[in-house]
Amino acid sequence: MGILSGNPQNEPLHYGEVFGVWSYLSTAKALRSGYQTTLNHAGDGDLKKLIEEAIGGLNHEISQTEGLLKENGVGLPPTPPDRPAADLESIPVGARFMDPEISAGVSMDIAAGLVACSTIIGQSIREDIAMMFGQFHTAKAMLGAKFLRLNKEKGWLIPPPLHLNSPGKE
Numbered sequence: 336m337g338i339l340s341g342n343p344q345n346e347p348l349h350y351g352e353v354f355g356v357w358s359y360l361s362t363a364k365a366l367r368s369g370y371q372t373t374l375n376h377a378g379d380g381d382l383k384k385l386i387e388e389a390i391g392g393l394n395h396e397i398s399q400t401e402g403l404l405k406e407n408g409v410g411l412p413p414t415p416p417d418r419p420a421a422d423l424e425s426i427p428v429g430a431r432f433m434d435p436e437i438s439a440g441v442s443m444d445i446a447a448g449l450v451a452c453s454t455i456i457g458q459s460i461r462e463d464i465a466m467m468f469g470q471f472h473t474a475k476a477m478l479g480a481k482f483l484r485l486n487k488e489k490g491w492l493i494p495p496p497l498h499l500n501s502p503g504k505e
Contacts, residue, residue: 346461348407355455356464360400361412362451366444367393371418373440376432378423381485389441389478396471403464435491438482445479 348356370390377383401411423431432440452472459465486492 348409348464349460351458352455352461352464353404353407353409355451355458356400356404357409357412359451359455359468360397360404363393363396363400364412364414367397368415368418370441373432373437375418375421375423376426377434377437379434379489381489382434382438385478385481385485386437386441388481389445392474392478395474399467399471403467434489435486438486438489438491442479442482442486445475445482448475449479 367390370386370393374383374386374390377386404411449472452468452475455468456465456472459468483492
């Protein structure tokens with residue numbers, strides 16, 4: 336039996352795992368705070384539901400990663416304060432984020448989160464960490480698909496120019 340055999344929870348974290356999980360947690364906390372703010376700006380009911388789902392997913396990820404770091408004696412990144420609910424009509428029109436902007440921003444965050452999860456999975460030698468981030472990845476992919484569907488249904492998705500003709504073919 337080697338040092339990295341047996342129960343994964345008894346194995347030490349390596350520096351890459353610590354840095355990856357800590358950075359992921361720090362980003363998740365910041366995103367949750369930002370989504371609480373954008374929830375105040377959203378006018379579309381379907382978008383609000385998906386933002387709330389995103390916040391719920393982040394709450395789960397934060398709980399899981401904080402627990403892992405605490406168990407391993409790693410200090411936690413600071414937690415921004417929760418943002419209060421505000422009335423959309425009290426936000427001046429020129430200062431509001433528009434629904435398509437919010438949806439595009441969250442979609443971009445989800446895509447970046449998929450890459451972050453994959454990176455942590457690839458650098459992990461502890462199976463429990465790889466499995467945790469595999470679950471996060473799956474949940475993010477499903478949420479990303481919901482945002483893609485919403486963006487298409489609402490007409491918020493603006494595709495790049497479509498390349499229909501190939502050079503040399505007539």
